[in-house]
Amino acid sequence: MRNAQLAAGGALLALAAFLFAQGQSLSYYTPLGPGPGFFPYWLSGLLALLALGIMLRAILGPPEAPPNEPPLTPRVAWRGAVAIATIGAVALLIDPLGFRLTMLCMLATLLPTLGYRRPLGVAAIAVAGGFGTAELFQRVLATPLPVGLLGI
Amino acid sequence: MESSIGLLLGGLATALEPGNLLFALIGCVLGTLVGVLPGLGPVAATAMLLPVTVGMAPVPSIIMLSAIYYGAMYGGTITSVLVNVPGEAASAITCLDGYQMARQGRAGAALAIAAIGSFIGGTLATMGLVLLAQPLARLGLRFGPPEFFALMILGLSLVVGLAGRSILRTLASAVLGLFVAMVGIDPVIGAQRYTFGSLELLDGVNVVVVAMGLFGVGEVLLNLEGKPVRPIAVSLGSATLKRADWRASAMPILRGSAIGFVLGFIPGVSAVVSSFASYVLERKLSRTPDRFGNGAIEGVAGPETANNAHANAALIPLFTLGIPGSSTVAVLMGAFMMNGLTPGPFLFRDHADIAWAVIASLYVGNVILLVLNLPLIPLWASIMRVPHAVLMTIILALCVLGAYTLESNAFNVWMLLLFGIIGYLMRKLDFPIAPLVLTAVLGPLIEQSLRRSLEMSRGDFSILFARPLSLSLLVLAALVLAGSTVQAVAKLRGADAQI
Amino acid sequence: MRRAFLAGFATATAAIMLPWFFAIASAQAQTFPERGRPITLIVPYTPGGGVDFVARTTAAALERELSVPVQVANRPGAGAQVGITSMIRSRPDGYTLAMIVKPTVLTHYLDASRNAIYTRASFQPIAHLYSVSYAVAVPANSPYQDFRSFIAAARANPERIKIADAGLMTAPHVMLSMLERAAGVRFAPVHFNGGAPAMAALLGGHVEGMSGGGSDFVPQLGSGQIKVLAVTADGEDPLLPGIASMRSMGVDVLFNTGTGIAAPAGTPATTVQVLEGALARIAATEIWQRALIGYGITPRFMGARDYAAFWLDFEQRVGPVLQAMFAR
Numbered sequence: 003m004r005n006a007q008l009a010a011g012g013a014l015l016a017l018a019a020f021l022f023a024q025g026q027s028l029s030y031y032t033p034l035g036p037g038p039g040f041f042p043y044w045l046s047g048l049l050a051l052l053a054l055g056i057m058l059r060a061i062l063g064p065p066e067a068p069p070n071e072p073p074l075t076p077r078v079a080w081r082g083a084v085a086i087a088t089i090g091a092v093a094l095l096i097d098p099l100g101f102r103l104t105m106l107c108m109l110a111t112l113l114p115t116l117g118y119r120r121p122l123g124v125a126a127i128a129v130a131g132g133f134g135t136a137e138l139f140q141r142v143l144a145t146p147l148p149v150g151l152l153g154i
Numbered sequence: 155m156e157s158s159i160g161l162l163l164g165g166l167a168t169a170l171e172p173g174n175l176l177f178a179l180i181g182c183v184l185g186t187l188v189g190v191l192p193g194l195g196p197v198a199a200t201a202m203l204l205p206v207t208v209g210m211a212p213v214p215s216i217i218m219l220s221a222i223y224y225g226a227m228y229g230g231t232i233t234s235v236l237v238n239v240p241g242e243a244a245s246a247i248t249c250l251d252g253y254q255m256a257r258q259g260r261a262g263a264a265l266a267i268a269a270i271g272s273f274i275g276g277t278l279a280t281m282g283l284v285l286l287a288q289p290l291a292r293l294g295l296r297f298g299p300p301e302f303f304a305l306m307i308l309g310l311s312l313v314v315g316l317a318g319r320s321i322l323r324t325l326a327s328a329v330l331g332l333f334v335a336m337v338g339i340d341p342v343i344g345a346q347r348y349t350f351g352s353l354e355l356l357d358g359v360n361v362v363v364v365a366m367g368l369f370g371v372g373e374v375l376l377n378l379e380g381k382p383v384r385p386i387a388v389s390l391g392s393a394t395l396k397r398a399d400w401r402a403s404a405m406p407i408l409r410g411s412a413i414g415f416v417l418g419f420i421p422g423v424s425a426v427v428s429s430f431a432s433y434v435l436e437r438k439l440s441r442t443p444d445r446f447g448n449g450a451i452e453g454v455a456g457p458e459t460a461n462n463a464h465a466n467a468a469l470i471p472l473f474t475l476g477i478p479g480s481s482t483v484a485v486l487m488g489a490f491m492m493n494g495l496t497p498g499p500f501l502f503r504d505h506a507d508i509a510w511a512v513i514a515s516l517y518v519g520n521v522i523l524l525v526l527n528l529p530l531i532p533l534w535a536s537i538m539r540v541p542h543a544v545l546m547t548i549i550l551a552l553c554v555l556g557a558y559t560l561e562s563n564a565f566n567v568w569m570l571l572l573f574g575i576i577g578y579l580m581r582k583l584d585f586p587i588a589p590l591v592l593t594a595v596l597g598p599l600i601e602q603s604l605r606r607s608l609e610m611s612r613g614d615f616s617i618l619f620a621r622p623l624s625l626s627l628l629v630l631a632a633l634v635l636a637g638s639t640v641q642a643v644a645k646l647r648g649a650d651a652q653i
Numbered sequence: 654m655r656r657a658f659l660a661g662f663a664t665a666t667a668a669i670m671l672p673w674f675f676a677i678a679s680a681q682a683q684t685f686p687e688r689g690r691p692i693t694l695i696v697p698y699t700p701g702g703g704v705d706f707v708a709r710t711t712a713a714a715l716e717r718e719l720s721v722p723v724q725v726a727n728r729p730g731a732g733a734q735v736g737i738t739s740m741i742r743s744r745p746d747g748y749t750l751a752m753i754v755k756p757t758v759l760t761h762y763l764d765a766s767r768n769a770i771y772t773r774a775s776f777q778p779i780a781h782l783y784s785v786s787y788a789v790a791v792p793a794n795s796p797y798q799d800f801r802s803f804i805a806a807a808r809a810n811p812e813r814i815k816i817a818d819a820g821l822m823t824a825p826h827v828m829l830s831m832l833e834r835a836a837g838v839r840f841a842p843v844h845f846n847g848g849a850p851a852m853a854a855l856l857g858g859h860v861e862g863m864s865g866g867g868s869d870f871v872p873q874l875g876s877g878q879i880k881v882l883a884v885t886a887d888g889e890d891p892l893l894p895g896i897a898s899m900r901s902m903g904v905d906v907l908f909n910t911g912t913g914i915a916a917p918a919g920t921p922a923t924t925v926q927v928l929e930g931a932l933a934r935i936a937a938t939e940i941w942q943r944a945l946i947g948y949g950i951t952p953r954f955m956g957a958r959d960y961a962a963f964w965l966d967f968e969q970r971v972g973p974v975l976q977a978m979f980a981r
Contacts, residue, residue, distance in 0.1 A: 010583045014326060021333060021348070028345055035608035035615070038340035038347050041601065045329055045336075052326040059322060066319070071581060072379055081378040082578075085550060086571060089371070092554050093567035101558070109551060116378065118543035127544065131551055135191075143188060143202065145559065146693070146724040198727075201700035205709040205944075298859030299843070339732070341844070344821050346766065353738065356731030356767075421853045422846075475856060476872030478849050485701045491871075492947040498872040561699070562728050563735070602846060609843040610815055610859065 004060050011057035015050055022046035084115045100150025106132030158284050165510030168213060169518045177214040178515065178522050181221025186527070188222070189229015192241040192366060192556030196226035200485040204492075212493035212508055217515040219489050223482055224519045227465060228272065228527060231458055235264045236537055237549045239370035239556065244425040244461050246365040246591045247433045251446060251453030253373070261535040263395055264454050269527045270395075271407045271459035276520040278411040279418065279466030283473070283513065290467075291474035294420045299606035300618050302422065304627035306600045309427045311631040313593065314638035315434035318447075318586040321642055327580065331590035334359050335597025342605050354565040361594050363557050367570045368587045370553040372577020374546045403455035406436045410459030417460075418467025421479040426595045428464040429457035430588070438638075466516065472497050473509070685747050685924040691722040694914070695751040697736025699729045703868075703950055704912055707782060708752050710944050711914075711935060718931040732822075734761045734769060741771045745917040747924035750779065753915045755967050756975065760822050763972055764979050777920045778964060780932040781913035781955035783945060785866045786886035787828040788893060789816070790879045792855060795862075800883040800902050803862070807838040815860040816840045817851035822978065824910045825851075825864040828885055831974050832864075832899070835906045855879065866910075867892035868949030885909070891951050911953070911967065913960050929957050 025042025072078070088111050096104045109128040118124065139145045168174065188199040200219050207215035230241030235252035248268070255264040282290070297305065310328075317324040337348045338358030349355040395403075410432040417428045436456040437446045446453050468479035469486075476498030478484035490497050501509045537545070557570040580587055611617035619625050686692060692715070696708045708725050716723040728736035737758060740751035753776065761769040789803070797803035807814045818825040821844045829842055843860055845851040848869040855863040856878055863869075863879075867890045873879045874893065883899045884890045885908040899906040914932065916925070935941050936954035945952050955963060 006583055010579075010585075024348060028340070028347055029343070032343060034613040035605065036342070038342050038345045041332070041336060042347070045332055049326065049329045049333075052322055052329065055322045056320075056326065059320075066584075068584075071376060074582075075379070078378045082375050085375060085378070086575065089550065089554060089567065089571045089574070093564045093571065096558060096564050096567065105551065105555070108554065109547060112547045112550060113543060116543035116546050118541050118547070123544075127547075135555065138187075138191075139559070142184070143191075143194065143199070145194065145202065146691075146726060147559070148562070149691075198700040201705060202709070204706060205713065295853060295857035298854055298857055341821065351768075353731050353735055353768075356734065357729070422850050471853065475853070475878070476876065477853050477856070481701060484849065488701075488706065488948055491868075491949055492944065494947065496872045496875050498876045499878075500876045561730060561735075562726055563730065602844075606843050606845065609841060612812065612841060 004065055007060035007066070008057055011053045011055075011060060014053035014056065018046045018050035018053060021049070081116055085112065088112055097148055098150055100152065100154055101147035102132045102136045102154055103150060103152070104132075105135065161506060161510045162284055162514055164507070165512070165514035166518070168507070168511035169217065169515035174214050174217050174515065175518070175522070177218040178221045178519050179526070181218040182225040182519065182522050182526050185222035185225020185227075186229040186232070186523075187225075189226040189241050190232055191559075192230070192233055192239055192362075192552055194226075194559055195230070195242050195362070196223050197481045197485060199223075199226050200482055201488075204485060204488055207489060207492075212490075212495060213511045213515065215493065216486065216489050216512050217519065219486055220512075220516050221519040221522065223465070223486070224272075224276075224462075224523050227462065228269065228523055231268045231272075232265065232534055233552065234369075235261055235268065235454070236534060237370065237545070237552060238373045239549060239552050240362070240365045241556070243361045243365055243591060243595055244429045244464075245458075246369060246426075247429050247457045247588060248454055249369045250433070250588060251448075251450050253369075254447065254449035255451065255454065256535075256538055258449050259538075260449065260451075261538050262531050263399055263451065265531045265534060266395055266528065267399065267403050267451055267455045268458040269524055269531070271403065271410065271455045272462035273520050273524045274407050275411040275414055275459035275461075275463035276466050277517070279415045279463040280513065280517045280520070282415050283466065283470055287470050287474050290419045291470055294471055295475070296623060297420045298621075299603045299610060300621050300624040301627065302420075303600065303603035303607055303618060304624040304631070305420070305423065306427075306596050306603060308627050308631040308634065309431070309596050310593065310600065311635040311638070312430055312434045313589045314635060314642060315438060316430075316586060316588045316592070317638075317642050319584060321639070323583075323585045324589055327585045327587065328589040328593045331593030332597045334364060334590070334594045335601075341598065341602045352565075354563065358598070359569060359594070360560060360566060361591070362560060363566045363569045364573050364594055365591050366553045366556055367573025368577035368580070368590065370549055371570060371574025372581055372587070374549050375574060375578040376581050377542075377546065399451050402451050405439075406432070406452040406456035407459045409435060410456040411463045414460035414463030414465075415467045418464035418479070419470040421468075421471045421477055423464075423479075424595055424599065425461050425464040425468075425480070426592065428460040430592050432456035432460035433588075438641075462520075469516070473501060473513075474499060685921070685927050686719050686721045689721065690748065691724050692719070692747070693724050693726050693749050695736045695740050695749065696725055696727045697729060697733035697751060698727065700727050703948060704752050704754060706948055707912065707945060707950060710941060711782065711932070714935040714938070714941055715931055718935060719927070731767075732760070733757050734767065737761065738770055740915075741775050741917050743917060745777070745919035745921075747916055747920050747928060750914050750916050750928070752912060753778075754912045755910055755964065756824060756827055756971050759968060759972060759975055763975050766979075773964060773968060775918050776915040776964075777918050777925060778957050778960040779914045779916055779925055779928050780936070780957065781911055781953065781960040781963060782932075782936065783950050784909040784911050784953040785824070785868070785951070786884055786890045786909045787825060787864065787866055788870060788881050788884040788890065788896065789832070789862055789864050790855065790870050790874075790881045791862045792858065793878055793880050795880065797861075797882070798880065800897070800899070800904075803882055804836050804838060804904065807836070807840055811839040812841045814840050814862060815843050817843050817845050817854045817860040817863040819848050819851055819865060819869075820844050820846055824866065824908075827971065827974060827978070828906070828908050829864045830978055831885075831906050831908055831971070832904065834974065834977075835899075836904045867951070871949055892949060908971070911963060913955070925957055 028039030029037035030039040031037050106128045109131045113124045136147045139147050188194050199222050230245045233239045234245045234248040238249050238253040240246040252264045313328045340347045413432045414428040417423045436452045437443050468483050471477040471479045478487045557566040607617050694712050696705050712723040712725045743749035762772045848865050854860050881896050885906050942952050
């Protein structure tokens with residue numbers, strides 16, 4: 003927990019510096035009061051102070067008990083990586099491929115990866131999630147979900 | 155006042171005609187459906203069905219639209235409790251304890267108290283609307299930009315009340331939320347701020363996507379083991395509320411009604427403030443604040459009640475002044491106008507029968523929602539029985555669906571992923587998430603109302619302190635801040651001395 | 654587990670490649686619209702406003718008129734720039750249209766910092782559907798009971814008369830700037846987030862006046878809470894009968910924002926004609942007109958040619974005002 007907090011503080015400090023630098027091009031004050039750069043200036047300073055506080059606390063303070071959360075095992079890491087990659091793939095594919103096929107592939111990939119491997123169950127959920135949801139949106143809510151190059 | 159109640163009863167008779175009841179029922183079912191599929195939300199649902207009502211008579215069409223509205227709000231509660239996916243920012247706070255209750259096998263109790271609390275909050279707010287609409291509307295108008303700014307600062311002071319184990323990490327989370335809020339075209343001179351050349355970021359980051367990522371995706375990423383660390387045991391018997399639950403929830407429901415009602419009749423105050431304020435207040439008043447965040451039923455009862463009372467009170471400025479207090483109410487106003495009814499003080503004079511039928515039907519919508527949902531709760535809760543892997547996949551799919559349909563935009567799916575990863579890291583590093591959501595909502599409101607105040611005073615800050623209402627709210631905020639800080643520091647000194 | 658992932662990935666890859674064959678097969682275009690091929694009408698705003706309402710009402714009628722599905726797609730973002738950009742990027746075949754609001758679209762391409770990928774020439778106007786004219790109003794008990802004394806007071810107290818508008822660079826703000834230029838006065842604009850909060854501030858006495866669209870004032874004018882001083886229409890605004898125009902009182906402000914349907918430039922002329930004709934028939938129906946008027950919107954139909962001329966004229970009149978506002 004100590005090293006993790008140190009790293010978190012460091013990351014926040016870097017983020018504060020980045021946000022401060024990005025905010026420099028914005029005008030700090032206008033004739034009628036704070037400009038768009040006013041809050042970035044002060045809040046990035048505050049964030050840097052808080053980050054330093056978190057780092058100091060990690061170095062000087064007594065050790066903290068880690069939060070009561072599941073441990074990160076290799077299996078969890080692999081599943082997490084697949085989940086993240088799948089959401090990224092959805093973001094890339096949903097417009098060219100259409101909602102139905104994208105959601106079908108997402109469910110067909112995630113279900114077995116996360117530990118549900120009954121073929122019929124996976125197929126049923128994937129089809130219902132991809133095509134059933136789209137039908138629901140189309141017919142009941144009158145909201146078209148994207149149709150891909152395939153025409154579905 | 156006597157006559158108000160008489161007229162309301164007359165309206166009730168109209169609203170309870172079988173045809174109108176049928177539309178209320180259809181509306182509740184449609185609305186719940188929209189709410190359970192995150193992303194669309196109450197505003198979009200009512201707006202999309204508005205043209206459908208073009209040919210309908212005023213009473214049934216307005217009954218249906220308001221039923222959709224209530225249904226969608228409750229649908230958002232269902233997903234918050236069952237799968238930790240808030241359908242709108244106001245129900246994000248319900249995730250904190252509702253989802254924990256669900257994990258402890260008490261999803262039914264959480265959903266039941268939310269439905270009952272919403273019903274009571276809606277009832278009390280409707281009574282307030284009937285009896286006190288005129289004086290309250292005038293009070294609401296006193297909230298100009300300086301008062302609004304002071305009220306939002308008061309909202310910001312709630313952040314400390316959301317503190318977890320470390321005040322430093324709580325404040326860092328709050329500041330991150332303020333930075334999220336700053337993305338986009340700034341409200342002062344229209345400059346691009348933190349947009350990094352992206353067209354999609356010009357309008358800022360959508361808070362619903364932030365909440366879905368932090369809560370929904372972040373939670374899934376944390377719980378990817380085949381067997382959940384904390385067992386999910388669901389028995390349908392737990393759907394009923396125990397005597398202890400009632401005792402714990404009674405006062406939070408009453409207080410939540412008051413908070414939601416008071417904040418609701420001020421035009422432009424987000425329902426997020428009501429639900430967060432109720433949560434913080436209950437945590438403050440509780441003798442066992444440590445239960446909050448670990449499945450405290452008060453943490454569901456209070457905010458859910460406040461949320462619904464707020465929604466009902468938001469109708470006060472519409473009926474009395476013709477001003478829609480929120481975007482959903484603006485859609486309802488469209489329905490009024492299309493039917494030749496101009497909301498405002500003359501609505502009751504020119505169309506008293508319809509006006510009272512509408513108010514009564516809003517109430518009937520609340521009743522139907524309760525009647526419809528209580529028997530369905532075991533069914534909803536049974537989703538907790540599906541295999542862990544399936545549940546996790548469904549959560550991710552709902553989040554993706556919601557993020558996409560929110561603005562028909564794949565960009566929001568990327569934002570969902572980004573905030574999912576941030577949410578995961580925050581959990582791992584013990585940074586509380588709720589402060590980030592709260593400040594992301596409040597940030598733009600604070601900056602805009604400050605700017606407006608200064609536009610009024612031509613740059614003179616004394617406008618914030620010279621007006622009595624604004625000054626008293628700012629003093630109150632300072633007191634809340636000081637009180638919470640002292641309390642939090644003292645508590646931490648006592649426990650394991652963390653600052 | 655890994656195998657399952659790869660299988661899913663392979664399915665996805667195959668699915669991306671397939672459309673090529675389909676695209677080649679259907680390259681031979683038929684007459685517009687092809688049977689069963691849906692038309693998408695992009696609304697560059699979230700559901701729930703006037704533009705969205707008109708789009709949905711019109712799309713339902715267009716569906717009957719052309720016998721093909723017409724879908725409304727809300728693509729909000731960047732003050733409508735996201736949705737318009739996606740329309741401009743689509744193929745100019747008449748199957749992707751968008752609701753275009755002036756002056757909003759001008760604020761995109763006249764402001765270099767927004768890097769819009771389009772200018773006026775990128776659009777094929779199809780039909781103009783409705784206009785909104787604007788007005789200034791004061792509380793009923795205001796010391797300024799007519800437009801002339803209001804302007805005189807603004808002249809005597811530069812930057813002191815507080816006027817609520819619907820936000821930075823919104824149409825009411827643009828109108829206020831035009832009024833300032835035409836009358837040679839300076840107000841103190843206070844930018845709210847939409848017409849409703851601006852009205853709340855006006856009724857609460859936090860500002861002295863309000864600039865807004867005609868329908869913003871209807872409820873409060875009817876109940877006598879406010880007084881509308883002047884409208885920006887050429888004559889009377891049907892929503893605000895009996896209120897004189899600014900022009901008639903010697904201040905040369907003519908400002909009607911317009912909303913219509915456009916396609917990307919390069920859409921075949923025959924396709925434009927089909928859509929224009931269908932929209933003309935819809936706009937002539939009583940049910941369509943009644944729905945709009947009920948919502949507080951005044952229909953004003955123009956065909957493709959008139960719409961294009963109106964767009965050019967609008968840009969010439971309002972463009973310089975916008976440029977000056979950007980520079981400030």
